[in-house]
Amino acid sequence: MIILQLYMAFLKIGMFSIGGGYVMLPLIQKEIIENYGWLTQTEFVDIIAIAEMTPGPVAINSATFIGYQTAGIWGAAFATAGVVTPSLVLMVLAAKMINRFYENRWVQAAFGGLRPAVIALIAGAAIYVAGTAITDYISVIFGLAAFALLIFTKLHPIVVLAISAVAGIIIYL
Known part of the structure; x- marks a missing residue:
């Protein structure tokens, strides 16, 4: 079962x-x-x-x-x-x-x-x-940008996720 x-x-x-x-x-x-x-x-x-x-x-x-x-x-x-x-x-x-x-x-x-x-x-x-x-060079850039935002700024991870989602919609649609 x-x-x-x-x-x-x-x-x-x-x-x-x-x-x-x-x-x-x-x-x-x-x-x-x-x-x-x-x-x-x-x-x-x-x-x-x-x-x-x-x-x-x-x-x-x-x-x-x-x-x-x-x-x-x-x-x-x-x-x-x-x-x-x-x-x-x-x-x-x-x-x-x-x-x-x-x-x-x-x-x-x-x-x-x-x-x-x-x-x-x-x-x-x-x-x-x-x-x-990581499927293409854009996803590499997204990953590196999100990493940099998390490490070098005081942005909350939720904000970084929201920014990434909006950027994904803009770029991939």
């Missing part, structure tokens, strides 16, 4: 994605496109773009959109439940133990190894999405 498959796929994604939504993107891509074939590469990138623009965590938004695209409202509910289950369980356990173990040198050493790995996963996801989203 596809709803159970969605739950299990996103449960796996949620269990092995330390570091947040962007870290999940390569795992989502592997599960949803390569393992199950529920979406095409283009559909996946479009859903990630929508998940980025909507309020909330990108992982939850992605799971909800992919679940809905795959199996309707129940698919959205089960995919979302799957991706949040591991975090919910871990946060309940962590809340009970964090004060007792956080200063432990073994825990600190583990975090020291996890932080750089998380950065690598985020960079890998960015490169992966860029490979599909």
Whole structure:
């Protein structure tokens, strides 16, 4: 049954994605496109773009959109439940133990190894999405301009997205 498959796929994604939504993107891509074939590469990138623009965590938004695209409202509910289950369980356990173990040198050493790995996963996801989203020299210019606006100005990311959308309408229509 596809709803159970969605739950299990996103449960796996949620269990092995330390570091947040962007870290999940390569795992989502592997599960949803390569393992199950529920979406095409283009559909996946479009859903990630929508998940980025909507309020909330990108992982939850992605799971909800992919679940809905795959199996309707129940698919959205089960995919979302799957991706949040591991975090919910871990946060309940962590809340009970964090004060007792956080200063432990073994825990600190583990975090020291996890932080750089998380950065690598985020960079890998960015490169992966860029490979599909950058289709011509104009999209390269859009990407560089948006990056510059985010890094060198105090513009809010929503404003940068709005500017990019308007520029896309003007140039691509």
